[in-house]
Amino acid sequence: MLSKLKSRKIAALLAFTGTVIPIAGLHKFYLGQPLWGVLYLLLSWTPIPRVASAIEGVWYLAQDSEEFDRNFNGAQGNVEVFAATPHQSATSNRVSAIADALRQLDDLRQDGLISEYEFEQKRRQLLNKIV
Numbered sequence: 001m002l003s004k005l006k007s008r009k010i011a012a013l014l015a016f017t018g019t020v021i022p023i024a025g026l027h028k029f030y031l032g033q034p035l036w037g038v039l040y041l042l043l044s045w046t047p048i049p050r051v052a053s054a055i056e057g058v059w060y061l062a063q064d065s066e067e068f069d070r071n072f073n074g075a076q077g078n079v080e081v082f083a084a085t086p087h088q089s090a091t092s093n094r095v096s097a098i099a100d101a102l103r104q105l106d107d108l109r110q111d112g113l114i115s116e117y118e119f120e121q122k123r124r125q126l127l128n129k130i131v
Contacts, residue, residue: 032072035117
């Protein structure tokens with residue numbers, strides 16, 4: 001599921017589902033953040049995951065498609081856009097887009113928004129696209 005593009009509407013639906021049913025965090029598993037999903041499950045006896053799920057559901061819907069792709073789909077949605085520029089070859093644009101995505105991913109890791117494990121998974125996915 002990590003290699004498929006994630007849908008913003010499905011993520012929001014799963015987040016809102018977590019506010020209604022006693023199990024919250026399904027949206028985190030869907031978005032490839034299993035550690036956060038487990039944390040939500042462990043805290044499911046408190047109202048914290050339900051409130052967080054509601055906030056995240058609104059946040060997913062408030063983002064436009066490009067911003068959601070940037071946050072949760074990495075460079076998968078952006079690589080083709082960069083490859084269409086007429087002045088450089090498609091290969092160099094692809095590598096450039098992946099390098100930019102790696103920098104953004106590293107910034108997220110340094111800010112503590114993703115774990116080392118999540119960073120390494122996404123980094124490997126991006127590097128595999130170069131070959």
